[in-house]
Amino acid sequence: xxxxxxxxxxxIEFGKIxxxxxxxxxxxxxxxxxxxxREALDAGIAPDRLLNEAFVPGMERVGRKFSERRIFVPxxxxxxxxxxxxxxxxxxxxxxxxxxxKGTFVIGTVAGDLHxxxxxxxxxxxxxxxxxxxxxxxxxxxxxFVEAVRAHPECRAVGLSAMLTTTMTGMAAVxxxxxxxxxxxxxxxxxxxxxxxxxxxxxxxxxSRDPQGAVAYLESIAA
Amino acid sequence: MTKKQKLDHVLRHGPLPGxxxxxxxxxxxxxxxxxxxxxxxxxxxxxxxxxxxxxxxxFDLDCVTLMSDPYAETSAFGARIEYLxxxxxxCRDVLVRDASDIDALPMPDVFRSERCLDRLRGxxxxxxxxxxxxxxxxxxxxxxxxxxxxxxxxxxxxxxxxDPDASHRLLDHVLEFGKAFAAAQIEAGCDIxxxxxxxxxxxxEETYRTFVRDRHVELIEHIHSRGGIVKFHVCGNTTxxxxxxxxxxxxxxxxxxxxxxxxxxxxxxxxxxxxxxxxPVEVLExxxxxxxxxCRALVDGHRAERYALAGGCEIGVNTPxxxxxxxxxxxxxxxx
Numbered sequence: 001x002x003x004x005x006x007x008x009x010x011x012i013e014f015g016k017i018x019x020x021x022x023x024x025x026x027x028x029x030x031x032x033x034x035x036x037x038r039e040a041l042d043a044g045i046a047p048d049r050l051l052n053e054a055f056v057p058g059m060e061r062v063g064r065k066f067s068e069r070r071i072f073v074p075x076x077x078x079x080x081x082x083x084x085x086x087x088x089x090x091x092x093x094x095x096x097x098x099x100x101x102k103g104t105f106v107i108g109t110v111a112g113d114l115h116x117x118x119x120x121x122x123x124x125x126x127x128x129x130x131x132x133x134x135x136x137x138x139x140x141x142x143x144x145f146v147e148a149v150r151a152h153p154e155c156r157a158v159g160l161s162a163m164l165t166t167t168m169t170g171m172a173a174v175x176x177x178x179x180x181x182x183x184x185x186x187x188x189x190x191x192x193x194x195x196x197x198x199x200x201x202x203x204x205x206x207x208s209r210d211p212q213g214a215v216a217y218l219e220s221i222a223a
Numbered sequence: 224m225t226k227k228q229k230l231d232h233v234l235r236h237g238p239l240p241g242x243x244x245x246x247x248x249x250x251x252x253x254x255x256x257x258x259x260x261x262x263x264x265x266x267x268x269x270x271x272x273x274x275x276x277x278x279x280x281x282f283d284l285d286c287v288t289l290m291s292d293p294y295a296e297t298s299a300f301g302a303r304i305e306y307l308x309x310x311x312x313x314c315r316d317v318l319v320r321d322a323s324d325i326d327a328l329p330m331p332d333v334f335r336s337e338r339c340l341d342r343l344r345g346x347x348x349x350x351x352x353x354x355x356x357x358x359x360x361x362x363x364x365x366x367x368x369x370x371x372x373x374x375x376x377x378x379x380x381x382x383x384x385x386d387p388d389a390s391h392r393l394l395d396h397v398l399e400f401g402k403a404f405a406a407a408q409i410e411a412g413c414d415i416x417x418x419x420x421x422x423x424x425x426x427x428e429e430t431y432r433t434f435v436r437d438r439h440v441e442l443i444e445h446i447h448s449r450g451g452i453v454k455f456h457v458c459g460n461t462t463x464x465x466x467x468x469x470x471x472x473x474x475x476x477x478x479x480x481x482x483x484x485x486x487x488x489x490x491x492x493x494x495x496x497x498x499x500x501x502x503p504v505e506v507l508e509x510x511x512x513x514x515x516x517x518c519r520a521l522v523d524g525h526r527a528e529r530y531a532l533a534g535g536c537e538i539g540v541n542t543p544x545x546x547x548x549x550x551x552x553x554x555x556x557x558x559x
Contacts, residue, residue: 015384023384069463073425074380081381112310117376117425164311165507165539166251192459193504193539 004045005054008036008086012058012128015078017085023078034085047093048100051130055083059128063212066121073117080124087127094132101132102222106148107159108136110170115163118191122159125211126218142170142177149182157186157218160204165193172202179203186221188214225356226285227414233496233529234452234474243522244285244531245554246498247547248456248477250292251311251540253278261540262306265291266338268345276352282547283555285531287353288360289345289408290417296364296400297372299336300328309540319374322382322389328373328396333407343411350412360454361413363405365420366438369397376422383426383434390434398438402445409451415475416446417454424459424479428467436467443472454498458536465490480535484525498531501550507539511549518553526557 010016011033014024018034031039040050062079065071093099105126109119116138127133134148134155149155158178162168171189178185189204199207206217224232229239249256254264257274264270268289275287292312294304303315319325333339342361349359364372370393371379383390405416418439423431443453455473457464460481468476469490478487478499487497501517509517522532532554538547 021385069460072427072430073376074384074430075427077377077380078384114311114313120377165504166310166541169541195504197508198504 004036004040004043005050007031008033008040008050008054009058009061011036012055012079012082012086013061015075015082017078017082032085033082034088037086037089041089047090047098050086051090051099055086055128056130059083059125060215062128063125063210063215067210067212073121076121076124080120080128083124083128102130102218103156104132104134104152104154105157105159105218106134106136106145106152106155107161108140108145108148109138109161109163110167110174111139111141112170113162113164113167114138115161115191118163119159119161122161122190122211122214125215126159129215129219131218131222142174145174146177146181149178149185155182155185156221157188157205159188159190159214162189162191162194168193168198171204175202175204188217190214227356227358229285230358230414230452233531237529238527241557243526243554243557244496244498245283245551246286246475246531246533247282247284247550248288248290248534248537249275249278249282249284250290250537251309252538252542252547255540256281256544260308261310262308262312265294265312266306266341268341268348272345272348272352275349279357281544282551286358286360286415287349288362288417289342289349289413290360290362290419293364293368293372293419295336295338295342295362296331296369296397296404298338299331299333299400299404300373301331302373304338314372317373317375317378319370319393320378322386322392325389325393325396328393330396331400333400333404339404339407343407346408346411346413358414358452359412360415360417361405361408361411361451362417362419363401363408363442364397365418365423365435365457366394366398366401366442367422367426367435368420369401370394371422373397376425379422380426383430387433394434394438398442401442405442405446405451406449409446409449413451415452415454417456418442418446418473419456419458421456421458423457423464424461428463431464431467436471439471447472462486475531477533478535482535484521484530488528493528496529496531497525498533500533500535503534503536503539503542506534506546506550507542509546511543511545514546515549515553518550519556522553522556 016032018032259270453473454475456477480502
C-alpha cells in the first residue's frame with residue numbers, strides 16, 4: 001500500500017495524468033495518477049491518507065522545485081492536471097465529510113486584468129495542499145470577491161492576482177471592500193508588479209514571489 | 224550626430240562619449256501623454272505615431288516605436304480583438320483549441336490584414352516625419368508568444384508537453400508569418416524589428432531549446448537578411464536562458480529587472496547592446512530623485528559598455544512624467 005501511495009505522489013510530482021498521457025516520456029504507457037488513485041481507494045486506502053501522504057507531499061515537491069527554478073510553468077501545469085485527475089476520485093469523500101479540507105480559499109484576478117497563469121498556479125498549489133479553492137476567474141469585480149466569501153462562510157483567505165501596474169491598483173478596492181464586509185478574512189496579493197511595499201500600502205496581509213509562499217502562509221493560518 | 228547615427232555608432236563601435244542611449248518602452252504611457260486613448264493607440268497608427276512623436280520631443284528618446292498590444296498577428300489569423308479605451312485590448316477567440324485546429328489555420332497576407340497594414344502605414348509615416356534621423360522600431364511576436372496568443376498560454380504549454388509534433392507545426396506556421404511581417408515592416412521603413420517572446424521566460428531551458436531557439440535564430444537571420452537590426456525582448460526572469468540566448472545573433476536585448484546585467488554580459492559578450500533594467504514599478508512609485516539615483520547607478524555601472532537605459536519592461540501608464548525625465552537626466556548625466 002505504501003508503494004501505491006508513493007507511486008501516486010510520484011505521478012503528481014512528475015505530471016503523469018493517466019495511462020493515455022504521453023507525458024512524461026519516460027512514463028509512457030504506465031498507469032497515472034487517475035488509475036492509481038482509483039486502485040488505491042479500491043484497495044481500501046483511506047482517502048484522507050491519500051490526500052495527506054500522496055497528494056500534499058507531491059505538490060510540496062512541485063512547489064519547492066518551482067521556487068528553486070528547477071521546473072517551470074509547463075511542468076507545473078502537468079502536475080496540476082495529474083493532481084486534478086487524482087482529486088476527482090476524492091470529491092465524493094469531501095462532499096460526504098469523510099475527508100475534511102483545511103479551509104476554503106477564494107482566488108481571482110482583479111478587474112481589468114485577464115492574466116490567469118499566475119492565479120492558476122497558486123490555485124492548484126493551494127488545492128494540492130489540502131484547501132478547497134473557489135476560483136472566480138479573471139477580471140473579477142470587488143463585489144464578486146465579497147459575494148464569494150459570504151457564500152462560503154468557511155472561507156479563511158482570499159487571493160488577488162494582477163499582472164499589470166495598471167490593474168494592480170484595483171487590488172486596493174478589493175482589500176477595502178473585504179475589510180468592510182468580511183473583516184476576519186485574510187487577503188493575499190500577488191503578481192509580477194506586486195511587491196512588499198505595495199502590499200503594505202494597500203493593507204493586504206501577505207504577498208509572495210511564488211506560489212509556495214502562499215501555501216506556507218495559508219498553512220500558518222490553518223494551524 | 225542624429226539619433227540614428229548614435230545608435231549605429233554604439234552598435235558598430237561601442238559607447239558614445241558622454242552619453243547613454245535612452246530607450247524606454249512606452250505604450251500606454253505614450254498614449255496617455257499624447258492625449259489619445261489606448262484603444263486608438265493600438266488600432267490606429269495616426270494616434271500611435273503622434274503619441275510617440277510627443278514623447279520623443281518631451282523625453283528626448285533615442286527611438287520611436289510601433290510596438291503596442293500583442294494582437295496584430297493574432298488578428299491577422301482571424302481572432303476578434305476588442306479594444307477598450309484604457310486597457311490592453313482583449314482577444315475574444317482561442318483559435319487553436321487542439322492539434323486539429325493547427326492545420327486549419329490560415330496563412331494570412333500581411334497586406335490584407337488591417338492591423339498589420341496599419342503598422343506598415345505607421346512605419347511609412349514615421350519616416351515621412353523624421354526623415355531617417357530617429358531609429359524606428361517595428362515589432363513582431365516571437366513564435367512562442369504568438370502560439371500562446373492563438374492557443375492561450377495554458378493550452379500552448381500543455382501542447383508543448385503532450386504533443387511535440389503539433390507544437391512544432393504551430394510554431395513553424397507562426398514563424399513563417401512572423402518572417403513575412405518583419406520583412407514588410409523593414410520595407411515600410413523600420414530600422415529595427417523588436418521580437419517579443421515573453422512566454423519564453425516561463426519555460427525551462429530544455430523546452431526553449433527544443434521548441435524555440437532554432438526558430439529565433441531563423442527569424443533573426445531573416446531580419447538581418449532584409450537589412451533590419453534586431454531587438455530581442457523577453458519579459459520576466461530569463462537568467463536561466465542566458466546561455467541559450469548566446470549566439471542567437473540579435474543586436475539589442477531588453478533585460479527585465481530580475482536579470483543581472485553582469486550575468487547577461489558574461490553570457491552574451493561585449494558586442495550586444497543591452498537595454499535595461501530598472502523595475503518599472505520603482506519608476507512608477509519612487510520619487511523622482513530616487514528614480515534618478517537608481518538610474519544613475521545603472522548608467523555609471525555600464526556606461527563603458529554597449530548599454531542603453533530603459534525600464535525592465537514597459538513604463539507604466541500612471542508613471543509621473545517627472546520620473547521619466549529623471550531617467551533621462553540620468554542617461555545624459557555624464558554628458559560633457
